[in-house]
Amino acid sequence: MTNIALSAAPTAVQGTVITPRREIWLSLKANRGAMAALCIILVVILSALSAGVIAPHGPYVTDKEHQLLPPAWQDGGLAAFPLGTDKIGRDLLSRLIYGTRLSLLIGVIVVTLSLTTGVLLGLAAGYVRGWVDIAIMRVMDVTLAVPGILLAIVIVAILGPGLTNAMIAIAVANVPHYARLTRAAVMNELTKDYVIASRVAGAGTLRLMFDTVLPNCFAPLIVQSTLGISSAILDAAALGFLGLGAQAPTPEWGTMMADAREFFLSAPWIVNFPGVAILVTVLAFNLLGDGLRDALDPKLKR
Amino acid sequence: MPRFILSRLLMVIPTFFGIIVLTFALVHVIPGDPVLMMTGDKYLDPARHAAIMHSLGLDRPLYVQLADYIWHVLNGDLGTSTQTKQPVLTEFVTLFPATLELSFCAMLFAVAFGLPAGVFAAQRRGTWVDHGIMGASLTGFSMPIFWWGLLLIVVFSGELGWTPVSGRISTDFYFEDGTNFMLIDAWNSEDEGAFTSALSHLILPTIVLGTIPLAVIARMTRSSMLEVLGEDYIRTARAKGLANLRVVGVHALRNALIPVVTVIGLQVGTLLGGAILTETIFAWPGVARWIVGAVFQRDYPAVQGGVLLVATLVILVNLAVDLVYGVLNPRIRHRR
Numbered sequence: 178m179t180n181i182a183l184s185a186a187p188t189a190v191q192g193t194v195i196t197p198r199r200e201i202w203l204s205l206k207a208n209r210g211a212m213a214a215l216c217i218i219l220v221v222i223l224s225a226l227s228a229g230v231i232a233p234h235g236p237y238v239t240d241k242e243h244q245l246l247p248p249a250w251q252d253g254g255l256a257a258f259p260l261g262t263d264k265i266g267r268d269l270l271s272r273l274i275y276g277t278r279l280s281l282l283i284g285v286i287v288v289t290l291s292l293t294t295g296v297l298l299g300l301a302a303g304y305v306r307g308w309v310d311i312a313i314m315r316v317m318d319v320t321l322a323v324p325g326i327l328l329a330i331v332i333v334a335i336l337g338p339g340l341t342n343a344m345i346a347i348a349v350a351n352v353p354h355y356a357r358l359t360r361a362a363v364m365n366e367l368t369k370d371y372v373i374a375s376r377v378a379g380a381g382t383l384r385l386m387f388d389t390v391l392p393n394c395f396a397p398l399i400v401q402s403t404l405g406i407s408s409a410i411l412d413a414a415a416l417g418f419l420g421l422g423a424q425a426p427t428p429e430w431g432t433m434m435a436d437a438r439e440f441f442l443s444a445p446w447i448v449n450f451p452g453v454a455i456l457v458t459v460l461a462f463n464l465l466g467d468g469l470r471d472a473l474d475p476k477l478k479r
Numbered sequence: 480m481p482r483f484i485l486s487r488l489l490m491v492i493p494t495f496f497g498i499i500v501l502t503f504a505l506v507h508v509i510p511g512d513p514v515l516m517m518t519g520d521k522y523l524d525p526a527r528h529a530a531i532m533h534s535l536g537l538d539r540p541l542y543v544q545l546a547d548y549i550w551h552v553l554n555g556d557l558g559t560s561t562q563t564k565q566p567v568l569t570e571f572v573t574l575f576p577a578t579l580e581l582s583f584c585a586m587l588f589a590v591a592f593g594l595p596a597g598v599f600a601a602q603r604r605g606t607w608v609d610h611g612i613m614g615a616s617l618t619g620f621s622m623p624i625f626w627w628g629l630l631l632i633v634v635f636s637g638e639l640g641w642t643p644v645s646g647r648i649s650t651d652f653y654f655e656d657g658t659n660f661m662l663i664d665a666w667n668s669e670d671e672g673a674f675t676s677a678l679s680h681l682i683l684p685t686i687v688l689g690t691i692p693l694a695v696i697a698r699m700t701r702s703s704m705l706e707v708l709g710e711d712y713i714r715t716a717r718a719k720g721l722a723n724l725r726v727v728g729v730h731a732l733r734n735a736l737i738p739v740v741t742v743i744g745l746q747v748g749t750l751l752g753g754a755i756l757t758e759t760i761f762a763w764p765g766v767a768r769w770i771v772g773a774v775f776q777r778d779y780p781a782v783q784g785g786v787l788l789v790a791t792l793v794i795l796v797n798l799a800v801d802l803v804y805g806v807l808n809p810r811i812r813h814r815r
Contacts, residue, residue: 316497319497319501319790320501321748322748322793323498323501323786323789323793324748324755325748325752326753326755326756327751327752327789330770331505331782331786334774334777335505411621415623415756418623418756419755419759421774431625434623434625434626434629438629441632441633448626448629449626451626452626452630456621459623463617463620463621464617
C-alpha cells in the first residue's frame with residue numbers, strides 16, 4: 178500500500194503514458210472475476226436507479242387473484258409475474274428490483290458511517306500515539322471482542338428494530354476494522370522520508386495528517402470498503418431475517434425471506450429468489466474487493 | 480517466554496474491564512424510562528415506579544451502580560433473568576454446552592475440509608481445480624447462512640428425509656443429569672439409537688455454521704502455502720530429492736500453518752456470531768438463540784450477562800491463539 182502516488186511516477190510504455198490510476202484499471206481489467214463482478218454491480222445500480230420504470234408492478238401492490246403464483250416457466254405461472262408472487266399476491270420480481278435500492282443504500286450508508294469514523298479514530302491514534310492511541314485502540318479491542326452481528330443485535334435492541342437503527346448498529350460494529358487498518362497504514366507512512374520532507378517544509382499537523390499521509394493509506398481502505406459493502410448487505414439481511422432489521426412490508430431481501438419462511442416447502446421461490454439476489458450481490462462485491470486488492474497492491478495479494 | 484505470556488495476560492485485563500463497562504452502559508443508554516421499558520407498561524404508579532427503581536438499584540449515582548456491577552461480575556453474579564427468574568450465569572452454563580458442541584463440530588468440519596482444499600488449490604495454482612476451489616469458497620463466504628440452512632433443510636430433510644429439521648436429539652430420548660453435551664450423553668446412555676439420533680441432528684447445523692470458516696480457512700491456507708512454496712528452502716528440499724508429499728506436507732505446511740492458526744482463532748468470534756442464525760434456524764437450544772430471545776423479551780440482565788460472557792470467551796480464545804502463535808513463531812515472542 179506504500180505510496181501509490183510516489184512509486185508510480187508516470188512511465189512511458191510504447192508512447193502511452195501509464196498513470197497510476199490507469200495502471201490499476203488495467204490490472205483490474207485483466208481480472209475476469211472482477212470484471213464480471215463490476216458488470217453485476219452495474220446491473221444492480223441500474224435496477225436501483227430505474228426501479229420505478231423497469232419493475233412490472235409496484236412493490237406493495239397486492240393481487241388477491243394471484244397469490245403464491247409460481248415463476249412464469251413453471252406450471253401455473255403467468256408471464257405478467259415472471260418470478261411468481263408471494264402470499265398476498267405481490268410480484269416477486271418487482272419487490273426484488275425495489276430491494277436493490279435498499280441493499281445499495283445499506284451498503285453505502287454503513288460503509289460511509291464506519292469508514293469516516295474509523296479513519297478519523299485510526300488517524301488520530303496512529304498520528305498522535307501516546308494515551309490517545311491506547312484509549313482509542315482499547316475501545317476498538319472491546320468492540321471487536323463482541324461478535325459483529327451480536328453487537329448489532331444488542332444495539333438494535335436498545336434503539337429499537339428498524340432499517341435505520343440496523344444500519345447504525347452494523348456501522349458501529351464495523352468501525353474497529355477501519356480504525357485498525359488506518360492506524361497501521363498511518364504508522365507505516367509516518368516513517369517515510371516524504372513525510373519528514375513535508376514536515377521540514379513547514380506543513381502543519383492537520384495538513385500532514387489529511388493531505389500528506391492519509392491519501393497514501395487509501396489502498397487498503399478502498400479494499401476494505403468494498404468488502405464492507407458486502408458484509409453490510411449480509412448483516413442487514415440477517416437482521417431483517419431475525420425480525421430486527423427492516424420491517425415488513427419493506428422489500429428488503431432478508432425481511433422478505435423471513436416473511437416467507439412458512440412457505441419454504443410449499444412455495445420455495447418466495448424464499449429462494451431473495452436468497453439468490455443476496456448471494457449474487459454479495460459475491461459481486463467480494464469479487465470486486467479481491468480484484469481491487471490485487472490491482473492496488475501486489476503485496477496484499479491473497 | 481514468561482515475560483511474553485505475562486505481557487499478553489496484562490493486555491487482556493483492560494479489555495475485560497472495557498467489556499464490563501460496555502455491558503453496563505448497554506442498559507443505561509436505553510432511551511426512555513428503564514422501568515417502563517422493562518415492565519412494558521405505558522404508565523406506572525409513581526410509588527411503584529420508585530420501588531422498582533430502588534429494587535433495581537437504579538436510584539443510586541451512576542458510579543456507585545458501576546462499581547456495584549463490577550463487584551458483582553467479579554464475584555460471578557450476573558444478575559437474574561427477568562423472564563425465567565433464574566441466575567443468568569446458571570442459564571448460560573446450562574445452555575453453553577449446546578453451543579460449544581455445535582461450534583466445535585463446525586470448526587472441525589471447517590478445518591477438515593478447508594485445510595486440504597487450500598493446500599490442494601495452492602499446489603494446482605492457476606488450474607481449473609484452483610479456480611473451482613477458490614470460486615466455491617468465495618461463494619460460501621458470500622452465502623447468507625440463514626438461506627443456506629433453509630436450502631439444506633429442504634434438500635436433506637424434506638426431499639431426502641435423511642436428517643431431522645430441528646433440535647438436538649429425537650424427543651424419544653431424555654437424559655437427566657447429563658453433561659449437556661448431547662453426543663457424550665447419548666454415547667453414555669444405554670438407549671439404542673440415541674447416539675445416531677444426536678449425530679444426525681448435528682449434521683446440518685454443523686455444515687451451516689462451518690461454511691464461512693471453511694471458506695476463510697481454505698483461502699488463507701492457499702495464500703499462505705503459495706507464499707511458502709516459493710521460498711528457497713522448499714527448492715532446497717526438492718533439490719535434495721525429497722518426495723513431493725514430504726516437501727508439501729512437512730516442510731511447507733508446517734510454516735504455512737502459522738497464519739492459518741491465527742485465522743482459525745479469529746473465526747471463534749465469527750462462529751459465535753454465526754451461531755445466532757444457525758441456532759435460530761435449527762431451533763438449537765444454545766446460548767446464541769437464548770441471547771436473541773432475551774433481546775426480544777427485553778430481558779436486559781440476560782442480554783448483559785450473555786454479551787459479557789460471549790465477549791469474555793472471545794478474548795480468552797484470542798489470548799490462547801496469541802500464546803500458541805508465540806510458541807509456534809519465536810519471532811513474535813521476541814519482538815517487543
